[in-house]
Amino acid sequence: MLQNAHELMAIYSENPRIASIMAAQQRWLMAHAGFSLFLGYPDEPIPGLYASRFTDFAVKHGIASRNTAAAFLKEMLAYKFIQPIQRGSDRRVTLLEPTPFTREYMMRWIHTHLIVLDTLDGGNRMAAIAMDPDATWRMHPIIAKRIIDSDILRNPGETFNLFNWATSGSVVVDYLISRITSMDFAADKVLIGPLSMKVLQSQFMISKTHLKRLFKRAAEFGSVGWVGAPGKSSFWLSHTFVSEYWRYQAEKYAIIDTVSHDVLNTAEKSDERFGIVVLGLSRD
Template identity: 50%
Template sequence: MPLAANDLVSNTAFFAAMQENARRMTALFAENPRLNSIFASQQRWLMAQLGFSLYYRPDPQDPAKGLYSGRFVAAAMQYDIASRNTAGAFIKEMLAYRFARPIDNPADHRMRPLEPTDMAVQSIVKWLYVHLAILDTLDGGERAVALAENPVLFARLQPTIAQGILENHAVRNPGETFNLFTWANSGGLVMDSFIARIQDFDPDAPRTVLGQVSSADICQRYLISKTHLKRLMDKAAQMGSLGHETVAGKNMLWLSQGFVREYWTYQAEKFALIDAAFHTQAAPEKTAGGSAVRQLSAVP
């Protein structure tokens, strides 16, 4: 049975797993900061998920069903992710950075279908592998092994996961403070780094003290300017979501119970829908043919 979000959001074992996921996400970013910073905001991450889902869910009976610039822009507007201009600029940027490319010899030469490059595919495969591995720690499952042994499984999982993310209100809008950070460039990574630092967690405590946190270190690690980070921190402090207090002569950062709960709820909802997609799609079956199902290999 898939793990339920309501169970995860009250499970201290999941909290520890969630922290491990935060550490792995920041480690993935560190592998190639310049590359991964392109997707380091909620809006760009959602657009990337949308683009992959359009590519991996083609319709053999309708050549227009695939990844096309116009279709992507229309879908981004439908899901209220971005404006027409922002979505169109994102596609152009993905082509310029070689995360996407036109498909050679399309079935209908009047159209210009796109496909993600291997570099882009391997990046999101690693993202999914980490999440499946975290789920495995909760119940001893073998989801990550299944993906590693059958990489084409990703082509079945990704559209279902993307649809779940795009249509899940708790994932899209878990809370005011979470939204403040996640819609800012690299803000989600800053949150991940905060959660990963928690040592002793009491879910009933109004505040969770992280310890000393270097703003300069965060800016350097996650490619965020000092001005931008200060703006985020000041706004969150005004909301009562974080702050500093002096402990034994040291300036310590704390997070509010509400801020931690927003992050926890978001992760519970996201992991639950990933697990539901795995249980729905992982059964052996024929996968649609065509260029949309390339062999995926770069699983850690």
């Protein structure tokens, strides 16, 4: 989990604007929804991303209101994270696609999780991806559907929800978790050392007022606090808060693990089948 937090922090540092899309629950869900509609969302008739389809999808799955979804799509166009492509048979519909930069970012997001999984169990997921790069895009729509359908990921816990639904909130949580150096499981608090609110504000493009409000509310939950004088002593996280983060990450990794296993194994079986046919050994 610490490796995961550090990896996500590194991605955020490289390009805060696009990473901020994944740093709030609602925007994270909309990003996965849009990308998966483009690739071909499971149970949807055909692949394709366009405004009315995206807003309908967001409302249907309880991700965002129609106005919020439409505003998000316009923002993605303005920042050139998505772009129009050639019109389809219906001239009234403008089809959209992720730009190469966005594809690269989403690919890295998936690969970061696969690398952590390989580290956990000594697997060869990334080696298999190197042999079949398109497997990444076969995985994504299934991963997206399972994320959107997961109650654990949609409602990870009171404190994590507080941060996760706030602008840049989830990356603030990643930062807090990344500060953990040791765990005393007998204690009810995890010390992470001194914490600078000024650093948090500047690093994650979050206003002082907004950040203060988040931490004040989390303190009221009994989830965070200072050992002594605020700003001058060690900061702590409750075990309950840390457990919410672990539960959330465990669910996400379990989804990606299952999907990668299914997609990569299917590809391997197809390759084996192709080899048998080429050798003239097929009985069909």
